[in-house]
Amino acid sequence: MPASAELQTASDVVKQARKALDGATSSVGEVIDALGVASYTPLLIVPSLALVSPLSGVPGFTSVCGLLIAAVSLQQILQRPSLWLPGWLRRATISTDRARSAMLWFTRPARWLDTFTKRRLRGLVTPPLARLPQGICLIFGMVMPLLELIPFSSSILGAIIVVLATGMFMGDGLLVLIGMMLAMAVTGGLVVLI
Helix, strand or coil, X not given: CCHHHHCCCHHHHHHHHHHHCCCCEEEHHHHHXXXXXXXXXXXXXXXXXXXXXXXXXXXXXXXXXHHHHHHHHHHHHCCCCCCCCCHHXXXXXXXXXXXXHHHHHCHHHHHHHHHHCCCECHHHHCCCCCHHHHHHHHHHHHHHHHHCCCCCHHXXXXXHXXXXXXXXXXXXXXXXXXXXXXXXXXHHHHHHHC
């Protein structure tokens, strides 16, 4: 049974990802393999939470997370039975110590999300409407490498993806609706800035 099939909350996702961190450096592939691929949403939550953490200041980290989010979202939309990632993305590494401290940092936001999620407004988390939040995650992931030099932009997009992915993972359509409204507001703000 894949690890992700046993996960119940955002906190469980964080714990599972933290367990995957081993050695001096940890790769994207190691974390993904530990989470499993039965459910794509945990694979959206982890890099999104990482973008909200101090790790987002590491050069290139935003781009790697954005491409990972885009790849996972696209395959979720296409309903692929297993996740495929290019070798270079699976091999991308980060210091295990730095990643562990970031994981500790975002256990609190994960717990906070867990306390507010409930199964409600199920229409927004089941097809065909489930494609809307998945599409937002795909678009945000694709634009993250372009926003690498704009301070806090990736953290804002990461926070919105956390809300959307947690809503999808927990079956909470209200959380998804809030995430979509935040996405529209941020998109409008970016359009005005550009």
